[in-house]
Amino acid sequence: EPEVTQTPSHQVTQMGQEVILRCVPISNHLYFYWYRQILGQKVEFLVSFYNNEISEKSEIFDDQFSVERPDGSNFTLKIRSTKLEDSAMYFCASSEFGFHNEQFFGPGTRLTVL
Amino acid sequence: AQSVTQPDIHITVSEGASLELRCNYSYGATPYLFWYVQSPGQGLQLLLKYFSGDTLVQGIKGFEAEFKRSQSSFNLRKPSVHWSDAAEYFCAVGATENTDKLIFGTGTRLQVFP
Numbered sequence: 278e279p280e281v282t283q284t285p286s287h288q289v290t291q292m293g294q295e296v297i298l299r300c301v302p303i304s305n306h307l308y309f310y311w312y313r314q315i316l317g318q319k320v321e322f323l324v325s326f327y328n329n330e331i332s333e334k335s336e337i338f339d340d341q342f343s344v345e346r347p348d349g350s351n352f353t354l355k356i357r358s359t360k361l362e363d364s365a366m367y368f369c370a371s372s373e374f375g376f377h378n379e380q381f382f383g384p385g386t387r388l389t390v391l
Numbered sequence: 392a393q394s395v396t397q398p399d400i401h402i403t404v405s406e407g408a409s410l411e412l413r414c415n416y417s418y419g420a421t422p423y424l425f426w427y428v429q430s431p432g433q434g435l436q437l438l439l440k441y442f443s444g445d446t447l448v449q450g451i452k453g454f455e456a457e458f459k460r461s462q463s464s465f466n467l468r469k470p471s472v473h474w475s476d477a478a479e480y481f482c483a484v485g486a487t488e489n490t491d492k493l494i495f496g497t498g499t500r501l502q503v504f505p
Contacts, residue, residue: 282432308491319395320481320495334482368435377423377485380493381433385396391473 279303281383283369289389290359298354298386300369308375309352311344313337313365314385320368326352329376359390395484396497405504406474412455412467412499414482423473423485424465425454425493430478438480441465452476477503 282301290296298320302309311323324334326344343355352371356363366387394417404410421424423442427435439450444457456467465482479500483493 310492312493312495317497319497320483320493322492322494325490325492333492335492370435372491376491377440378491379437379440380491381437382427384432384434 279379279381281319281369281371282383283367283383286384287387287389289391292361292390293358296356296359296388297319298356298367298369298388300352300354300371301350302348302352302369303373303381304369305350306373308332308369308372308380310370310380311343311347311368312382315362315365316366323367325375334335336366351367356388358391361389361390364388364390393422393484393494395482395496396495397480397482399499400497401500401502403502403504404472407471410467410469410472410500410501412478412480412482414465414467414496415463415483416465416484417463418484421460424452424456424458425483425485426454426465426467427481427483427495428452428478429481429498430483435481438467472501472503474503475504477501 284299309326314320325332366385368385369383372380394413425440426438441448441458479498481498482496
């Protein structure tokens with residue numbers, strides 16, 4: 278069964294460093310998303326991406342964040358200068374049709390900023 | 392603004408017992424409602440969803456949920472819990488017709504005793 282994969286499973290970084298979280302969505306999916314969950318808090322929407330551009334972003338997704346689909350398979354989230362409060366589990370998701378059709382989630386990347 | 396509340400952070404049941412996980416939402420119109428499950432080390436897996444029509448929705452793994460507009464609830468049920476059901480359960484709402492982001496509750500951790 279096709280699945281969304283994410284690498285790495287755990288990333289530890291120093292405050293101020295850049296990190297890139299990688300995701301491989303399901304191959305025929307066209308809509309891509311990033312969510313995050315700070316420990317003990319809700320899963321929060323960060324950004325949606327379709328047709329090689331951001332279709333929506335939350336207020337969390339400021340200038341420190343960017344997303345890219347550098348090739349036909351990967352979908353990346355970059356944080357330019359990490360802060361302590363960026364420590365969270367980051368989930369990638371993809372959907373074939375978008376708009377409330379099922380979003381398939383990856384296992385997440387746990388980011389720890391020291 | 393739309394929101395989702397899962398009042399129970401942690402629930403413990405015996406194997407074979409019935410289960411009900413509560414979810415309340417805040418949204419003016421008819422929402423798109425979802426239940427996801429996350430097993431350790433896994434991504435979020437969709438259990439079931441409600442868009443319209445029959446208010447009792449059947450999902451995978453023997454789960455069902457009932458949409459009650461008068462109570463703004465979408466509770467998840469299972470008549471007989473199996474040890475493999477131990478996981479974290481998330482209720483989510485699709486925000487509006489112009490976006491496909493999901494708004495999640497804080498989750499309920501289910502523990503199953505033999």
